[in-house]
Amino acid sequence: MYSVADIDVEICGATKCRLCTQFCPEGNTILYDEIRGTAYVAVDRCKGCEICVGICDDLAKHHAIKMVPIDQIKEGFEISKIGFKRTLVESE
Amino acid sequence: MSLKTINAAPGFQDYLPKEYQDLLEDGPFFKQRKVSELGSFKEVIEEHPMCSGCAMTLFIRLVYLGLPSLEHTVICGTAGCGRLAISQGAVPFIYGNYGDTNAVASGLKRGLDIRFPDTPKDVVVMAGDGGLADIGFHGVMHSWFRKEKFTTIMLDNEVYGNTGGQDSGMTQKGMVMKMAPTGKKFEKMDMLGLAKTAGVAYTARIAPTNPTRVANTVRKAVLIAREVGPTFIQAYTSCNIEYAIPTPKVMDDARDVEKDRYGFVEYFSDDAKAYWEESEKERKRLRKAEKK
Numbered sequence: 001m002y003s004v005a006d007i008d009v010e011i012c013g014a015t016k017c018r019l020c021t022q023f024c025p026e027g028n029t030i031l032y033d034e035i036r037g038t039a040y041v042a043v044d045r046c047k048g049c050e051i052c053v054g055i056c057d058d059l060a061k062h063h064a065i066k067m068v069p070i071d072q073i074k075e076g077f078e079i080s081k082i083g084f085k086r087t088l089v090e091s092e
Numbered sequence: 093m094s095l096k097t098i099n100a101a102p103g104f105q106d107y108l109p110k111e112y113q114d115l116l117e118d119g120p121f122f123k124q125r126k127v128s129e130l131g132s133f134k135e136v137i138e139e140h141p142m143c144s145g146c147a148m149t150l151f152i153r154l155v156y157l158g159l160p161s162l163e164h165t166v167i168c169g170t171a172g173c174g175r176l177a178i179s180q181g182a183v184p185f186i187y188g189n190y191g192d193t194n195a196v197a198s199g200l201k202r203g204l205d206i207r208f209p210d211t212p213k214d215v216v217v218m219a220g221d222g223g224l225a226d227i228g229f230h231g232v233m234h235s236w237f238r239k240e241k242f243t244t245i246m247l248d249n250e251v252y253g254n255t256g257g258q259d260s261g262m263t264q265k266g267m268v269m270k271m272a273p274t275g276k277k278f279e280k281m282d283m284l285g286l287a288k289t290a291g292v293a294y295t296a297r298i299a300p301t302n303p304t305r306v307a308n309t310v311r312k313a314v315l316i317a318r319e320v321g322p323t324f325i326q327a328y329t330s331c332n333i334e335y336a337i338p339t340p341k342v343m344d345d346a347r348d349v350e351k352d353r354y355g356f357v358e359y360f361s362d363d364a365k366a367y368w369e370e371s372e373k374e375r376k377r378l379r380k381a382e383k384k
């Protein structure tokens with residue numbers, strides 16, 4: 001089992017922060033939903049390094065990211081299945 | 093190699109892979125993207141096998157953001173970890189033999205200038221410290237002596253990462269590595285000093301701690317190479333495997349090393365300085381005119 005980054009969209013959505021999107025080593029992995037105003041993770045691309053956790057905790061000081069075992073992620077976004085989306089809000 | 097070749101033929105787009113369609117619809121090709129937009133557009137790098145938490149991966153991701161015209165750029169590289177990601181980027185990539193990156197880039201850049209006299213075509217070499225300071229050293233130096241107009245980016249993880257931990261010329265003296273058990277015998281090579289001596293127009297040393305600065309430095313280096321002469325970026329891109337850095341600590345390491353011995357420095361030749369100041373003025377003027 002391995003863990004991937006899971007962003008609490010309530011906490012992140014209450015900020016104007018986008019910091020972790022700039023520091024994830026992987027491209028197309030931490031995405032940003034302009035409508036919901038939150039970052040979110042493509043779970044199929046996350047390699048579990050936890051760099052984003054340090055960025056959110058220590059630099060952004062928002063504590064919005066936790067590492068969660070992949071089998072406990074419910075309805076994780078997978079970019080390889082769904083493709084790039086500017087927002088996950090349905091009507092868009 | 094131009095927006096025309098990136099665009100799909102009419103009626104054909106729906107049949108292309110989803111990743112390609114995403115690049116056409118939301119990618120970085122049709123306008124320069126900023127670091128602050130990351131996450132809101134489709135980036136050019138697809139899935140690749142570089143290690144989890146690799147700082148080199150992050151740096152490469154930021155290089156693509158800094159390149160001033162992706163659709164008119166060719167990247168040259170060689171064996172080493174970086175090519176694993178660079179070969180998955182939607183920008184033409186030429187995989188040279190170990191040692192000949194800067195010779196390939198020289199020929200390519202000259203050829204492109206003859207073939208496309210009215211369109212600036214950028215050539216960027218991006219390869220490891222082993223690839224550029226050791227095995228490719230003569231090619232790098234001579235491309236600089238000849239004042240070839242392209243950018244060389246060294247992904248300096250201070251080790252041969254891809255082959256399991258041999259020391260390179262860029263490894264620090266005394267460093268013990270898996271395949272250098274008695275420790276590195278010599279000082280880290282002064283590639284920035286050599287670049288200056290060889291007449292490189294712009295050099296920068298940088299760590300990936302400030303994404304905007306990385307992107308801006310890459311853009312600057314490529315634009316100066318277009319107009320003035322060779323440019324060189326030496327980037328600290330730690331290898332967390334060979335240096336046993338736990339991945340959550342990779343950015344702490346980058347900040348520590350930056351503070352200690354890898355701080356941001358840049359050097360301009362007189363010509364490069366004059367060109368850059370002039371072009372900054374011009375950009376300011378254009379921005380003002382746009383606002384009006």
Ligand SMILES: Cc1ncc(C[n+]2csc(CCOP(=O)(O)OP(=O)(O)O)c2C)c(N)n1
Pocket residue numbers: 171172173174190191219220221222223224227247249251252253254255260
């Ligand atoms: C002529 C030649 N010699 C040796 C090799 C084997 N080789 C492949 S990658 C590599 C080391 C790469 O080190 P570096 O350039 O620092 O890149 P890194 O993997 O550290 O990013 C070597 C020696 C090769 N491919 N070609």
Ligand code: SF4
Pocket residue numbers: 007011012013015017018019020021039055056060062063064065
């Ligand atoms: S660093 Fe934290 S608060 Fe900032 S965008 Fe990322 S998850 Fe949201």
Ligand code: SF4
Pocket residue numbers: 004005023024025026029030041045046047048049050051052053145
């Ligand atoms: S754990 Fe690493 S790979 Fe996964 S989203 Fe965070 S920074 Fe990116």
Ligand code: SF4
Pocket residue numbers: 142143146147148149173249253254330331332333334
């Ligand atoms: S071996 Fe080192 S440099 Fe290569 S991908 Fe892994 S962490 Fe990065």
Ligand SMILES: [Mg+2]
Pocket residue numbers: 220221222247248249250251252253260
């Ligand atoms: Mg190396």
